[in-house]
Structure formats: structure tokens, C-alpha cells
Amino acid sequence: MKTKLTYILGDITTVRVDAIVNAANSSLLGGGGVDGAIHRAAGVELLAECRTLGGCKTGEAKVTRGYKVPAKFVIHTVGPVWHGGNFNEAELLSSCYRNSLLLAQSVDVKTIAFPAISCGVYGYPIDKATTIALETVIKFLKERDEFDEITFVCFDQEILEVYRKIFKKYRV
Ligand code: AR6
DSSP states (O other), rough: OOOOEEESOOOOOOOOEEEEEEEOOTTTTTSHHHHHHHHHOOOHHHHHHHTTOOOOTOOOOOEEOOSSSSSSSSEEEEEOOOOOSSHHHHHHHHHHHHHHHHHHHHHHHOOEEEEEEESSOOOHHHHHHHHOOOOOHHHHHHOOOOOEEEEEEEEEEHHHHHHHHHHHTTTT
């Protein structure tokens, strides 16, 4: 695998990559958590562009410019709300990663950073979500290994520890 996979502790709004992924809601008009942080850091122009997109379905992704964040693009994806695991949550979360990567490649992104989609307000269990994140990315790269680096940005120590374990398990 040519693409380097990494995880870091930090704030995704400050990461120097071609694209950062936003864990948005289907309105794409902002919210709390990482979504609020990205909108605050990128500025009002981001909201103006988001208003033109007509929202986004769960599991899908849309791209905008990054405006005042260092990243050139923001890829907005909508994770599933956790309802116990029998409501297609795993497939939808996997689709978020896959569709974000596909969209990133379509605009020539080489470096991309993901937050832990659905692991905040949407309540997805972190160990399950990180497994899906890593498995989906590895599967995608088996078909289209065209990035330089994919980074998982962990906002707190707890998620960082989970990523540490899962990276060890998958030997990446
Ligand atoms: N950088 C990286 N990760 C962050 C940051 C940051 N600046 N801020 C929070 N996180 P959440 P969700 C982590 O709730 O669960 C919003 O209101 C956070 O610790 O942001 O997908 C949207 O508008 C957690 O691990 O997203 C939606 O309505 C992870 O990002 C809803 O929340 C995701 O937490 C989406 O919920």
C-alpha cells in the first residue's frame, strides 16, 4: 500500500492537508461538535457555499472549498445516528468513508483527514466506528491506492487509544 495511514491527536481545523472531512448533518448548514468548529474556522463563506448544495443524505458526501482553514477542500459527509446497530448504521458509516474518499479523488486530493464520524452527538460506539473506518479505508485502497496520506484526527485521548489499538490489530 502506497498511501500512508496515520492517526493524530488534534483539532481537524488546523491540520495541513488537501481536504478535511466534516461530520455534518443532512442540512449542511452547521451544528455543534466538529461541524461547528469547521464552520467557525472556515468563516461565513463556507456556510454560503453550503446553502447552495441542497443538503446531503446520510452516508453521502459533498465538497466545498475550505476558505479560511488550511485545507483547500472540506468534504461534508453525514454519519448515521446510532440506534443500537440494527438500522443499517454500519453500512451507512462505511459509505461515509467510501464516498468521501471517492469525492476526494475526483478533485485530486492527495492528503485527507477524517474526524471520528458519528462518534460524538450521533452516539456511535467508538470501537465499532473506528473498526469500520479503518476497514473501509483499507478496502478502498486495495482498489484505488491513489492518496499520499490519510489521517484520522482524534479529538481526545480516548479515541486516540482506540485508534492505537486498531492500527496495531490491522498492522498499518
Ligand atoms: N477536530 C477533530 N475532531 C473533533 C473536533 C475537532 N475540532 N470537534 C469535535 N471532534 P460530532 P457526529 C470530534 O458530535 O457524532 C453536529 O452538530 C468529537 O470528539 O462532531 O457525527 C452536526 O451538525 C467526536 O469524536 O459529530 C451533526 O448534527 C467526533 O468529532 C452532529 O453533530 C464526531 O463528533 C453529527 O454528530
